[in-house]
Amino acid sequence: MRYAVLPQAGVVKIEEKPIPPVEDDKVLINVKMCGICGTDTLIYKGIFHVNFPYSPGHEYSGVVVDAGKKVCSVKVGDRVTVNPNHECGLCSYCRSGLPNHCENLKKPGIKSNGGFAEYVSVPEKIVYRIPDNISFKEATLIEPVSCVLHMVDEAGMKAGDLVVIIGGGTMGLISLLLCKNYGARTVILSEPVEYKRALAKQLGADLTCDPAKESLSSLVKEVDRYGADVVLDNVGSSNTIYEGYKCLRKKGRLTISGLNSDKTDIPIPSQDIVKNELTVKGVFLNPNTIIRAIGLTASGVYPLDYLITHEFELSEIDRAFDISMKGEAVKVLVRMNGQE
Ligand SMILES: [Zn+2]
Ligand SMILES: [Zn+2]
Numbered sequence: 001m002r003y004a005v006l007p008q009a010g011v012v013k014i015e016e017k018p019i020p021p022v023e024d025d026k027v028l029i030n031v032k033m034c035g036i037c038g039t040d041t042l043i044y045k046g047i048f049h050v051n052f053p054y055s056p057g058h059e060y061s062g063v064v065v066d067a068g069k070k071v072c073s074v075k076v077g078d079r080v081t082v083n084p085n086h087e088c089g090l091c092s093y094c095r096s097g098l099p100n101h102c103e104n105l106k107k108p109g110i111k112s113n114g115g116f117a118e119y120v121s122v123p124e125k126i127v128y129r130i131p132d133n134i135s136f137k138e139a140t141l142i143e144p145v146s147c148v149l150h151m152v153d154e155a156g157m158k159a160g161d162l163v164v165i166i167g168g169g170t171m172g173l174i175s176l177l178l179c180k181n182y183g184a185r186t187v188i189l190s191e192p193v194e195y196k197r198a199l200a201k202q203l204g205a206d207l208t209c210d211p212a213k214e215s216l217s218s219l220v221k222e223v224d225r226y227g228a229d230v231v232l233d234n235v236g237s238s239n240t241i242y243e244g245y246k247c248l249r250k251k252g253r254l255t256i257s258g259l260n261s262d263k264t265d266i267p268i269p270s271q272d273i274v275k276n277e278l279t280v281k282g283v284f285l286n287p288n289t290i291i292r293a294i295g296l297t298a299s300g301v302y303p304l305d306y307l308i309t310h311e312f313e314l315s316e317i318d319r320a321f322d323i324s325m326k327g328e329a330v331k332v333l334v335r336m337n338g339q340e
Helices: 038-044 142-155 170-181 194-202 216-223 238-247 270-275 290-299 314-324
Strands: 002-008 011-016 026-036 059-067 079-082 119-123 127-129 162-166 186-190 207-209 228-233 248-256 279-282 308-313 331-335
Touching (some): 002 314, 026 079, 142 170, 142 290, 162 170, 162 238, 170 228, 186 216, 228 238
Parallel strands (some): 162 186, 162 228
Antiparallel strands (some): 026 059, 079 127
């Protein structure tokens, strides 16, 4: 079988290896589609550290072609996706209902056995069946949808809120779709790339902001002098976090999902946090939200197709990585077997 591997940062190659064995508790998936995630590009660029050689890809869908003898929740022929954030189930965090903080978090994509491969063999417990009305393409977005659900939950968003979204990539645009459906009264999305701002408008953003040209917090205060109830920062740089904080009204909530390598201190005055009862919190991964993400995707309410801007064959993986690092790409998908 063919699969993609990064022998080192900045290089992606297709290699051959035998189809992986199916142990008792594992499921062999014939992968159909796999999306390039921000994490994959950070690994490719050498910003997010992993051991090389490394097999990227954790947002994928496919069909079960074999299952070990202990497997009971899926069978051959089932259409599936995976939750790549694979918790141990045994540590103190797992037993407290916090699988995203598992001490032994295993990411198949972050170790090996990545999704840009014709076949993957993965533990049954990370495999989820998807209904027929979710396409293999849409199914690659279930993991990002589940992460956004966690972010919006943690932000405590309520109908009628003024919401600011920082970043118009996959996470930002899914946040936009969710917040509009949750009844946000106004959603303002900040994104430097014009194409993504236009896409955000098409997907329902009330206003967009080009942060290279105008101050996001001033724009927000023009719309409502008190500021935003909720800010969702999908970028997570010191600049965006500080600007996000400046957008908040009293009692406002800022959640940060972007993992940025910039280590600059953020000068948020502690008195403001205390007197204005601000919430500034990080959100990580997708604890217990995959089932809801599958349901939402199946509901068809969310036009997730719009987020898929490019598609490539596995043999073109280097081009897929190239394009995904360019500004205009939102979600770049790779087809494993020349079919959907
Ligand atoms: Zn991802
Ligand atoms: Zn654990």
